[in-house]
Amino acid sequence: MTFKRPYSAGLAALAVGLFAATAAYAEPTVNKGDNAWMLTSTVLVLLMTIPGLALFYGGLVRSKNMLSVLMQVFYCVCIVTLIWALYGYSLAFTGGSDFIGGFSKAFLMGVTPDSKAATFSVDANISELVYFCFQMTFAAITPALIVGAFAERMKFAAIALFIPLWVTLIYFPIAHMVWYWAGPDAISDAVKALAAAADGAAKTAAQAKLDEVNADAGWIFKKGAIDFAGGTVVHINAGIAGLVGALLIGKRVGYGKELMAPHSLTMTMIGASLLWVGWFGFNAGSNLEASGGAALAMTNSFVATAAAAMAWMFAEWIVKGHPSVLGALSGAVAGLVAVTPAAGYSGPMGAIVLGLVVGVVCLFFCTVVKNAVGYDDSLDVFGVHCIGGIVGALGTGILVNPALGGTGIMDYTTGKIADYDFAAQMISQCWGVCTTLVWSGIGSAILYKVVDVIVGLRVNVETEREGLDVTEHTERAYNM
Amino acid sequence: MKIVMAIIKPFKLEEVRDALTAIGVHGLTVTEVKGYGRQKGHTEIYRGAEYAVSFLPKIKIEVAVASDQVDKTIDAITTAAKTGQIGDGKIFVINLDHAVRIRTGEADAAAL
Numbered sequence: 051m052t053f054k055r056p057y058s059a060g061l062a063a064l065a066v067g068l069f070a071a072t073a074a075y076a077e078p079t080v081n082k083g084d085n086a087w088m089l090t091s092t093v094l095v096l097l098m099t100i101p102g103l104a105l106f107y108g109g110l111v112r113s114k115n116m117l118s119v120l121m122q123v124f125y126c127v128c129i130v131t132l133i134w135a136l137y138g139y140s141l142a143f144t145g146g147s148d149f150i151g152g153f154s155k156a157f158l159m160g161v162t163p164d165s166k167a168a169t170f171s172v173d174a175n176i177s178e179l180v181y182f183c184f185q186m187t188f189a190a191i192t193p194a195l196i197v198g199a200f201a202e203r204m205k206f207a208a209i210a211l212f213i214p215l216w217v218t219l220i221y222f223p224i225a226h227m228v229w230y231w232a233g234p235d236a237i238s239d240a241v242k243a244l245a246a247a248a249d250g251a252a253k254t255a256a257q258a259k260l261d262e263v264n265a266d267a268g269w270i271f272k273k274g275a276i277d278f279a280g281g282t283v284v285h286i287n288a289g290i291a292g293l294v295g296a297l298l299i300g301k302r303v304g305y306g307k308e309l310m311a312p313h314s315l316t317m318t319m320i321g322a323s324l325l326w327v328g329w330f331g332f333n334a335g336s337n338l339e340a341s342g343g344a345a346l347a348m349t350n351s352f353v354a355t356a357a358a359a360m361a362w363m364f365a366e367w368i369v370k371g372h373p374s375v376l377g378a379l380s381g382a383v384a385g386l387v388a389v390t391p392a393a394g395y396s397g398p399m400g401a402i403v404l405g406l407v408v409g410v411v412c413l414f415f416c417t418v419v420k421n422a423v424g425y426d427d428s429l430d431v432f433g434v435h436c437i438g439g440i441v442g443a444l445g446t447g448i449l450v451n452p453a454l455g456g457t458g459i460m461d462y463t464t465g466k467i468a469d470y471d472f473a474a475q476m477i478s479q480c481w482g483v484c485t486t487l488v489w490s491g492i493g494s495a496i497l498y499k500v501v502d503v504i505v506g507l508r509v510n511v512e513t514e515r516e517g518l519d520v521t522e523h524t525e526r527a528y529n530m
Numbered sequence: 531m532k533i534v535m536a537i538i539k540p541f542k543l544e545e546v547r548d549a550l551t552a553i554g555v556h557g558l559t560v561t562e563v564k565g566y567g568r569q570k571g572h573t574e575i576y577r578g579a580e581y582a583v584s585f586l587p588k589i590k591i592e593v594a595v596a597s598d599q600v601d602k603t604i605d606a607i608t609t610a611a612k613t614g615q616i617g618d619g620k621i622f623v624i625n626l627d628h629a630v631r632i633r634t635g636e637a638d639a640a641a642l
Contacts, residue, residue, distance in 0.1 A: 309581045311574055376576055417578025430577060 094331025106321025114517025168233025199292025281391030289436020358385025361409025397455025
């Protein structure tokens with residue numbers, strides 16, 4: 051989800067003009083069209099995870115571990131949904147400190163069908179419950195991405211414990227740091243109050259109020275980092291947690307010596323395609339309004355994905371001599387990851403360039419770097435999501451430049467697009483990337499250690515040889 | 531009586547069946563198998579992970595025939611299954627001591 055969007059400029063100005071004539075501080079209204087789009091986007095993001103991600107990952111493991119992967123992904127969705135309702139939404143999206151929210155909306159206290167959530171335009175709210183559900187699907191898919199890194203060898207009990215800890219101590223704070231802000235209505239009201247203030251004392255008070263509203267935001271948000279739909283919060287966050295997990299838990303038995311070919315690239319194709327479809331909810335939905343900004347995010351999510359799939363496929367064809375299906379699918383996912391932070395900021399031609407770059411960079415990391423370093427990130431969560439996310443986050447800082455066809459960044463205090471400053475924006479983006487890498491990297495390492503002490507991370511060798519489906523779940527994926 | 535066992539390329543199964551039917555062999559057992567001979571295997575690559583796949587999918591057929599039919603059977607299979615490339619497969623002939631048709635209890639030649 052975004053926080054500064056130029057498309058709201060016209061609407062905001064119009065709204066301000068209209069309401070200035072009638073009432074000074076009109077209560078924002080819920081737009082039914084925006085609400086309808088967000089209801090739709092929410093289920094599209096759920097579709098990304100189940101069955102999209104589940105099948106994408108499931109097809110890539112050996113048939114003896116198919117159910118374990120499906121189960122892990124499904125578990126993430128269910129457990130995070132519950133935690134999100136109990137206290138996750140409150141920790142991520144209420145004011146508190148710069149790093150984490152408070153418990154004022156725990157157990158959905160005070161959140162009713164009449165509650166409203168801000169979008170990126172003044173006086174264009176959506177129902178808070180749909181915003182709650184939309185953000186819930188993001189919280190659910192992020193830990194589900196991680197399980198690919200240690201697939202085929204992690205105890206289910208370890209995952210059952212790790213996921214609730216991880217979303218609580220890693221995801222909610224990062225989501226709060228990147229996305230929490232007071233919203234356009236609060237800023238607009240404060241700006242109007244400042245303009246209306248007559249004397250010096252009133253002006254000082256109004257300015258203090260505006261500063262307070264602007265200060266009511268997350269740490270990374272205030273650093274000026276832009277992340278439209280979750281390149282840092284979702285992908286870098288999950289990717290680095292996955293790498294740390296793969297390193298701590300160690301390689302699969304027989305890694306590098308035995309055949310570990312994907313058991314069904316057909317399922318992987320179905321899963322990757324469902325990811326692409328669902329990602330329109332993720333990216334275009336992050337616009338929070340069914341407006342031109344959503345259309346731009348949709349356009350970028352089409353072209354960047356196609357460009358990355360082609361870049362990976364042709365690069366592999368040139369280097370290895372064959373265009374592979376898994377290569378094209380992996381490229382598409384890398385493209386989706388990279389365009390996530392850029393979806394509402396880049397122009398379509400910029401998005402194509404971003405896709406071409408990320409397709410080649412991720413191919414390089416998943417093949418050359420991974421083989422050279424020798425870690426067993428089973429399904430390339432780091433190589434695709436973390437690296438793709440970093441390329442996207444830094445690329446967004448470049449492509450948002452209006453001179454390159456980008457949208458620029460809205461300044462809600464002045465109501466205008468802010469001047470673009472390359473160095474400043476890239477430093478902001480680096481703050482976002484590095485904070486996430488450090489917080490999630492170190493935090494995840496501690497959590498893995500804690501879980502290892504309590505239940506043990508890894509199954510024994512016999513269990514791993516037999517496969518997790520029969521040993522952990524007493525079922526087989528295929529009885530044929 | 532003999533059992534003629536042949537390992538052939540999977541896509542040759544229909545041609546072999548037709549050839550055997552043409553010479554009057556009316557019974558055939560087919561198994562999907564994997565193995566290697568001189569053809570060796572091939573390499574598969576998944577996101578940079580290269581695997582040498584040494585066992586290739588083949589079809590194993592088994593036919594029970596009277597001893598005087600063995601040469602004709604071998605000829606029919608050889609002609610139908612041959613492509614001239616490495617990997618066409620092999621034929622093994624094994625002695626068969628006894629045969630019974632379960633439905634009627636007929637034995638040996640009458641059971642074939």
